[in-house]
Amino acid sequence: MVVRTDQATDPQLLEALLTVRRGTAFWHRKVEELGDTELDRPSLLDGWSRRHLIAHVGYNARAISRLVLWANTGVEHPMYSSPEEREREIELGATMPARALRHLNHHAAISLDVEWRDTPEDRWTYEVRTAQGRTVPLSETVWMRTREVWLHAVDLDNGARVSDLPEDVLERLLGDIAGMWAKRGTDPGFAIGVDGREDLGVLGAGAKAAPAAVVRGSLAAVVAWASGRGGSALAQGKDVTAPRWL
Numbered sequence: 001m002v003v004r005t006d007q008a009t010d011p012q013l014l015e016a017l018l019t020v021r022r023g024t025a026f027w028h029r030k031v032e033e034l035g036d037t038e039l040d041r042p043s044l045l046d047g048w049s050r051r052h053l054i055a056h057v058g059y060n061a062r063a064i065s066r067l068v069l070w071a072n073t074g075v076e077h078p079m080y081s082s083p084e085e086r087e088r089e090i091e092l093g094a095t096m097p098a099r100a101l102r103h104l105n106h107h108a109a110i111s112l113d114v115e116w117r118d119t120p121e122d123r124w125t126y127e128v129r130t131a132q133g134r135t136v137p138l139s140e141t142v143w144m145r146t147r148e149v150w151l152h153a154v155d156l157d158n159g160a161r162v163s164d165l166p167e168d169v170l171e172r173l174l175g176d177i178a179g180m181w182a183k184r185g186t187d188p189g190f191a192i193g194v195d196g197r198e199d200l201g202v203l204g205a206g207a208k209a210a211p212a213a214v215v216r217g218s219l220a221a222v223v224a225w226a227s228g229r230g231g232s233a234l235a236q237g238k239d240v241t242a243p244r245w246l
């Protein structure tokens with residue numbers, strides 16, 4: 001096999017590509033551990049079976065591929081034609097035979113990786129628009145996919161934990177989540193601290209004023225809580241349910 005390498009040369013971007021590839025491998029490993037009938041079981045996401053989740057991650061790779069195409073051609077290719085279309089695709093995808101579902105999951109991820117690999121250095125700063133309407137440089141798509149593959153591996157509910165995620169992914173997730181709450185005005189006013197990571201500071205709207213509650217734990221526990229994946233016991237005696245993030 002001929003090994004081809006990334007056209008990108010920026011060290012930070014190459015590092016990000018490495019992290020997303022590790023996450024993708026982790027995601028696939030967890031999917032492959034599931035037998036066909038186990039795909040019918042619920043995922044950790046409300047109302048979604050594992051089938052829905054796998055269809056979503058597969059179609060997400062295709063949607064991100066469209067952004068890569070957009071940056072490479074200069075011709076607009078949105079991630080999804082509409083939110084309804086995105087939902088419909090997932091519902092339909094979830095009904096596919098197991099083999100077809102696995103095929104989608106696998107091949108969509110491989111194509112995306114090849115497209116990233118073949119994207120010239122100067123295209124990575126090209127601005128594209130995400131499904132949420134954010135304008136971002138193409139390089140941001142690597143992080144968008146990183147979040148998906150690592151967190152959704154946990155959502156498969158067959159053994160992956162938030163603590164399996166690399167530390168740098170956890171750090172960035174926490175920043176993203178706190179940023180999203182601030183932007184949406186849903187920050188619960190908690191002071192959020194990470195044990196042993198005082199360098200991360202105290203996060204959230206409760207950091208300065210008198211906090212509504214103090215949430216503290218290991219980085220993985222805090223991210224699990226903040227992303228809605230458990231950890232509500234981090235603040236004793238108070239309801240510290242995290243606001244919705246995505």
Ligand code: ZN
Nearest residue numbers: 056060148152
């Ligand atoms: Zn997702």
